[in-house]
Amino acid sequence: MTAERTGQTVQFARPGSNTETIENNVHQLLSKPLTPDTAVQIALQNNRALQASLAELGIAESDLVQAGRMRNPGFSFGRMRGGDELEIERGIMFDIVGLLTIPIRRDIEGRRFEQARLQAASQAVRLVAETRKAYFNAVAAQQTAQYMEQVGMAAEASAELAKRMAKVGNWSKLDQAREQAFHADATAQIARAKHNAIAAREQLARLMGVWGAGTAFQLPDRLPDLPKEVGAINDIEAQAMRQRLDIQMAKYDTEATASALGLTKATGFINVLHAGYANKSTTDAPRENGYEIELELPIFDWGGAKTARAEAVYMQSLHRTADIAVRARSEVRESYSAYRTSYDLAKHYRDEVVPLRKRISDEMLLRYNGMLASVFELLADARDQINSVNAAIEAQRDFWVADTDLQSAVNGTGGASTPMRGQASSQTAAQAH
Known part of the structure; x- marks a missing residue:
């Protein structure tokens, strides 16, 4: 489902199986300058929140399998002694309602499993979109920071020239103050641009799930054409x-x-219906065999609520x-x-x-x-x-x-x-x- 919508596939990191392979793939992708597609590939393999969502599929699958199985029967045993007489009762009960509703319960859990699959695919597609946007924001912020440094250099040169010309009387104090004010504003804008570049880069790192040496990934100098x-x-x-x-x-x-x-x-109306085999043994008497039915009587609750x-x-x-x-x-x-x-x-x-x-x-x-x-x-x-x-x-x-x-x-x-x-x-x- 993710591949149909994004062109990228999701890889589930199963315990002790393909973890090392995923780490090697991520390391290989990080060794080259990132592109939007490689950033998405890393996120789909390495993002822990996505892996946690994929693990929900295992839970939903277990519920689906469980819904297709009949509930375990119940066994009862009773032993009573009175004087020289010993009475033993045995019984085994089966959930008849549960047996009859297995197809319905399987159908319900099947839809829930499909919903969990859609939820996992939805999170994967959402991660792809967030990673792509974070990539473009990071590259643009880096590019803007570089240009703002050029603005700062121009402002510094203008302020220095205004200062020298003011000393020899060829520049008014008002014009000199304007150039110095622009230099001060440019310095503040450079600081903001650098922080924005760092923040955008860290957002991309979080979505890709990288840390340590992995945060030293390379971004291109400019946005795609x-x-x-x-x-x-x-x-x-x-x-x-x-x-x-x-x-x-x-x-x-x-x-x-x-x-x-x-x-x-x-x-x-009837939520509990158990039926099963029962026998009874009494001292000096033949064993008695029969069956037992347990039915919930809808006296106080008819199920309307x-x-x-x-x-x-x-x-x-x-x-x-x-x-x-x-x-x-x-x-x-x-x-x-x-x-x-x-x-x-x-x-x-x-x-x-x-x-x-x-x-x-x-x-x-x-x-x-x-x-x-x-x-x-x-x-x-x-x-x-x-x-x-x-x-x-x-x-x-x-x-x-x-x-x-x-x-x-x-x-x-x-x-x-x-x-x-x-x-x-x-x-x-x-x-x-």
Whole structure:
């Protein structure tokens, strides 16, 4: 199920069997620069929370096997002595109701096992989406930190030049203070960018389940390039209705509840019915053989409250399934809008904003070489260009995150799409001016 939706397979770490193989695979993948796919492979093999979810399948399978077995018979033995007489009673009892309801109980546990399988696949698909988003955030944060260091170098050079020119009287104290203020702001932004890079990297490490030497993994210097184009996805809501794991889980839960309701109605009037062989031995008398039936008398409890509770649980499950379907349709529409919008924005920055800033910078350099622009104008333009590049990095990151959210909304368990970002870059550009 995970491979159909993500292209990656889940590997269950069984005790004492393939643990060493998994560790070797993870070590080999970490020895090379990470890609989104290799990060996902490590997470699917090494994430402990996922392995714990997979272990739930063993529990559900045990319940399924147990439901197909008849309950053990009960044996009774009684011995009474009165004077010279000795009386012994023996009996063996079988659960008749349990025997008759084995097919129903197996059907219920079979649905619960299938639900556990869906739950494990859902967690695996969710882990894939979270790992991919953490990867793109980590690479973008690292790339942003590198650019912010360039901003800091430009601010430091501008502040130092302003300080020297102020000493010789060629620069006002107001202009010098502005350059120093920008240098101070840039220093604070560099610190934030470095911390954000560390935080994003640690989030990726947690999802991959690595520690110690494994945290020294290598990330690429830049985000993957945008695809050449993105096409429209037809019948995306219908596709989500077919493939969403949370919808399938809700359906199985409703079916299991309906079966349980039938079992509750069947056993609501007579819940205990035992029958079996019995014999009795008495001193100086032949052994007496016969049978014994044990039946619960519905005098105080006719099962009405239990049946009403089962019906209420069924209606609750039915409404919950409908609610999940409505939410899924809304989430997939929202995710698709974010996907297309983030692609258009990232392409706009790549094809329009960044090249335009570069042309402006080239023209400013020509004016500076012709003594038509000051060095401060040149430095200010360089800061604007770097801010535009940072905004382009954010837009490119938002596209890959939106792409992951869309896949999760169609194939996994959904979730709100990432809102459009980039405000920080706008604020930085405003501060630069």
